Amino acid sequence: MVKLIANTPCGDLLPRAIGTVSLDEVIVDQITFVAPFNGQQKAVSDALKAAIGIGFPAPNRCIGTGPRAMWCGMGQALVMGASCPDLAAQCVDQSDAWAIVKVHGVDAAAVLARLTPLDLRASEFKRGHTARTLIGHMTGGITRSGAQSFEVMVMRSMAATLVHELTQAAENMHGRETSLR
Amino acid sequence: MRLPCPLCGERDRREFYYQGHATMLDRPARDAGIDAWDDYLHNRDNIAGEVEDLWHHEAGCGAWIKVTRNTVTHEVSGAKLVNGARK
Incomplete structure (x- = not known):
């Protein structure tokens, strides 16, 4: 019998930590x-x-x-x-159809602000709020899961693009902070 | 430019697709005659002032909305769901 190995949407691209922001895959069974x-x-x-x-x-x-x-x-x-x-x-x-990444950290909102037109301020976008919106050129969803954490989701086929976009934005934020120091 | 989606609240213009004048909602009857159909398909007034447009919240909730907008002042004064029943 062939044994198949289940791969998560983001596979070995995550977790990552860049500056104050961490990117972790969220796995939802169903x-x-x-x-x-x-x-x-x-x-x-x-x-x-x-x-x-x-x-x-x-x-x-x-x-x-x-x-x-x-x-x-x-x-x-x-x-x-x-x-x-x-x-x-x-x-x-739609189990396995979504790639979900948790963006957590002091700069989480600032990193996402580089990718989405959504107003992510805590006064507007509170815990338990979710939105369908653009993430870079992709349509997806953003949900606030805590004071400094968000869950970003796109269709699974775009998982690598999502990780790339988030990484790039986080690196830019981090680079900006370290060069200003 | 920001549009007030009745479901999602104020959102950036990038999330929306512009369809055109809200005339598109008033489809003539099949037998309405060639003039009515000509008007419906081709003829639009180029209004300086308040107009009603159809926009699709394509990168958001997926709703079609009818936006009231002023072409002189650029003020967006409101939006309604085209399909008002569902949320």
């Missing part, structure tokens, strides 16, 4: 894309709550700490870290 059928959002939310303890998220919000529900577009969310129950929704298994 991700299901959920798009409730017309008029079924409340029913879907109730069914999710009964099954995994969290409802369908409001726009631009990510809820839950164990299993999570992350809004990812109009009428769409990702159920992460739990198997998805039967719902009155279009459900698509």
Whole structure:
């Protein structure tokens, strides 16, 4: 029997630490894309709550700490870290489809500000806020997971580009700080 | 330029795709006649003042929005979801 080796989206590109910023891959075993059928959002939310303890998220919000529900577009969310129950929704298994990188550190927001047009100030973009936006030339998602940490996600095929862009931005930030010293 | 997406809040213009005048929402009936269709497809007023445009939040939530914008002052005074029901 052939034994296959599972590779994570970012593989051996991560972890990295550059200046004050660290880049670590976030591995989520199960991700299901959920798009409730017309008029079924409340029913879907109730069914999710009964099954995994969290409802369908409001726009631009990510809820839950164990299993999570992350809004990812109009009428769409990702159920992460739990198997998805039967719902009155279009459900698509997207486990392994996303590359997720945790950007953590004092300069995390400054590094991301080089790549995204999003307003990442803590007063505007709080813990539990998520947004679909641009990361360099890629469309993806950014979620604030803490005071100095963000989760950045793009489709798996763009994992290496994401790591490259984040690394470049972090190196530029770091270079700027060390040359000014 | 920033556009107020009704779902996402104020976002940078780079996240949006510009479609054109909101006339596109008022599709004539199939049998409306050649003049109505000609107007719908080709004829637009070049207004100095308030206009309604269609924009697609393509790098964001994916919603089509109708933006009210002033071509003289460049003020963006509001935006509505084209499909108002879903969030």
